[in-house]
Amino acid sequence: MLMPSQRRRPKRPLPETEAGPARGPGRPMKRASELKPSRKARTEHAKRLHSQMSGSMMTSSTSSAGAQPDAAQGRLSLSHLETLPVELIQHIFFLSFEVNMARASPQLARVLSKPSIYKALVLFAYFDEPADKIPVETHHFLPAEYRQISLDEKMRLQRAILGCKWFTLDLFKSCMPILSRLQMVEEWHWEHRSEALLDMSLEGHGLVAGPSQDPGEQAEFLQSVAALPSLDDQAGMERHFFATLEPAAVAASFSVVGSDPQHPNHQHPDAPVQSQTGQGSSSQVVGPIGARNTLPRIMRWTCSVDTHGRLHKTPEQGISILAARVFPDHILRGSPWTELKLELVQLLRQGMRFLARDHVLDISATALFEGMASAIRERNETALLVLLELHYATMRFDPSHDPDWFQGTTPPVPKGPDRYFVGPLAHPLPVELFHLAVKKHTGTHVHWHSGVEDRDRDHNHNHKSDVSSSHGHGAKESTSAATTTPARVLTLLLREGIDSIQSDDKILTRWAAHTLNLPVDSTQSFSSASSSSATAPAPAPASASQSSLSFERSLARWLLDFMSGTNTDVTHHLPPTEPLFVNGRLSSRLSDLGGEGSASSLTATLFPNTSFTEEIGYLTHGEDGEDVVRARDGEPCG
Known part of the structure; x- marks a missing residue:
């Protein structure tokens, strides 16, 4: 089908009244050379200019030496420091x-x-x-x-x-044998000089190991290791200074509890022993150790001469091989607490325990309390126990810090009407920790008085996770007992921070009243109340649930009596100058009260007669308990 030809319709001229003034030609378009080059072209042009400048500088600096420009171009792009050997x-x-x-x-x-x-x-x-x-x-x-x-x-x-x-923790542990060797060499020279000053010969029967007044049952074993070995005898040095948990020379002779089969009454000083509660573990009696079973301290021998002219040597003082004087904030916070993170804190704590000089420490009380809060959220009793022991060791208000604050009595008593059941602390436990432990049962939201954030939100969003990734401490989260209850956490907190509780605390009063009103068949537990755990724990047996509920009821009743001032165990049997807890250990005046089932034995039933240090299983043989760490400026730590 043929289409008609298309023609452009002619443009109709506008009337002069509507056309307006005549317009001139517009701005001419730019040439291609005048356009702005692309980013890629600009980058290549800058590289060419930089290469030309570097080439001219290289030619002027190497023309006299005849160096090749291509070989020196890479070196000239480095700084003077980087070009050094x-x-x-x-x-x-x-x-x-x-x-x-x-x-x-x-x-x-x-x-x-x-x-x-x-x-x-x-x-x-x-x-x-x-x-x-x-x-x-x-x-x-x-x-x-x-x-x-x-x-x-x-x-x-x-x-x-x-x-x-x-x-990483593995690197830290791998350095401990070398640190132990360095410290043993130092103590070897110190002991050698002491013997030289006494002008005593080690040959024959002139050497007696053990205290001069009472050698004791360990004298025979100490006699075998008391002689100063040569510096080249590494095994002898480790035996002499008790540098390892199981020295190579005696490992085969000692059983798992550290007794000598040939001499059952002789015990190695570092041998594992059970705690007073009968729950001691042979694998956790000295805390973490380094590579090749290296202990965090060695023993210093003291030398003396008795009236018979015999040389007596006794291993009395522990010397740290890890002179730890810094606890960084990111390590104390945990969040989350892992076994490797906790082991690092324990190693640093043990290194601080046996400091021989310069008892100073850099630690933040705020970071320590944040780590406790993280442990409470994660229901990690072990982490909380370790941090509470660290708090007691570092935050005590010693009379040497401020003598004017104490009375001139023995022992010194703080001035003022306040009654301290734990002792004056430079940074007492915040009461918010107690509230956090019970908030899941009372439905109360806990706000820390920092003015910037609510500590009650999910701990997975509180801190960065760079600690676990950067230090290699996040491979495995620390496990805690599935039966952890608010009462168990409160028991730990009370043993260190009972002075922080006020008589009119509404949150703790509400928890105690709520616990006392629970039905007998209630099986609520702190572990099941948390919805943040990845896997729910297996349901506890009925007998275990009833026992846990009975313990919670007893603690709630004791707490109400204490807050109201009607606790006769404390008011009648404890002198005003004696603390109720020392390092978590109940006062001996209360631990022996009454018989089983009596009303006066409730305090002794709720709180164990063991310290935090004993529960953790730290190695304490050789510790000098009189030295209190302080900040670098001489003030209390924190």
Whole structure:
């Protein structure tokens, strides 16, 4: 079908009244060379300019030496520090102890990121140098050149390396045998000088091991290890200074509880023993240990001469091989608490326990309380127990800190009308911890008085998870008893912070009243009340549930009596100057009250006659309990 031809319709001219003024031609279009180049073209142009500038600088600087431009181009792009030899860069690093130096550039990171450098930093941070001129085996510090560093440098280095990603628990444990060797060499020279001053010979029968007034049943065993071995005898050094849990020379002779089959009455000083409650475990009697069963301390022998001219040597004082003086905030917070994280805290705690000098500590009370709150949310009794023991060891208000605050009595008593059932603490436990422990049963929302955040929200969103990933401590979460109840958590908190509870506390009063009104067949538990756990625990037997409920009722009744001031156990049997709890241990005046089933034995039934330290199973042989750690400025810690 043929279509008609299409023609452009002619444009009709507008009337002059509607056309308006005549318009001129518009702005001409730009040429292609005048357009703005693309981003890719601009980047390539900048690279060409940079290459030309580098080439001109290279030509002018290397023309006299006849160097090839292509070979020197890579070096000229580095800084003067990066072009130094590797040995010199490492030497500068060990002089500054600035861990951020490795983060300055990839070139410096390649030079400084080596296991030998990591181990050298750990040795510098946690080895306490001898006060006098005693030889040190400096080859352990290679590739670093050994030098003595100040206490402030040591604490700064500890804080720095504990925040590095390369610092792991396995690395820390692998350095403990070397740290133990360094400390044993120092003590060897100290003991050798003591014997030389006494001018006593170790040959023959001139050496007697044990206290001069009462050698005791361990004298025969101590006699076999009391003689000072040679420095080259590593096994003999470990036996002499009790540096390992099971020394190679006596491991086959001692059973699991540490007794000698040939001499049952002789016991190794570091042998596992059961606790007073009969629930001690042979695998947890000394806390965590390092590689090759290395203990966190060695024993110092004291030398004396009796009236018969015989040399007496006694292992009395423990010397730390981990001079831990810093607890960083991110480690104390947990969130979540894992077994590896908790083990690191315990190792640092044991290293602090046996400090021989400079009893100073850098620790934050706020971070410690946040870690306790995290442990309560996770129903982790072990983590809470460890942190409470650490709180008692670091937050006590000692008379040496402020003598004017104490009366001139023995023992010193705080001035004022306040009655301390635990003791004056520089940073007492916040009452919010008690509220957090019972809030799931009372339905109460707990707000921390920080003014910035609500601590009651899910702990998975409170803190960053970089601690577990950067330190290698997040592989396995720490397990806790599935039968954890608010009463069990409250029992731990009361043993350390009973002074924080006021008589008119509404939340604790509501919990106690709620617990007393529970039906007998109630099987509610703290573990089942939490909906944040990944897997629900198996239901407890009826007998266990009834026993738990009975314990909660007893604690609720005791707490109400204490808050109202009608607890006769405390008011009638405890002197005003004597604390109710010391390191979590109930006063001996109350632990022996009444017989089983009597009203006066309720306090002794609820609270164990063991300390936090004993429950954890820490190694305490050789501890000097008189020294109290303080902050760097001499004030209480926290």
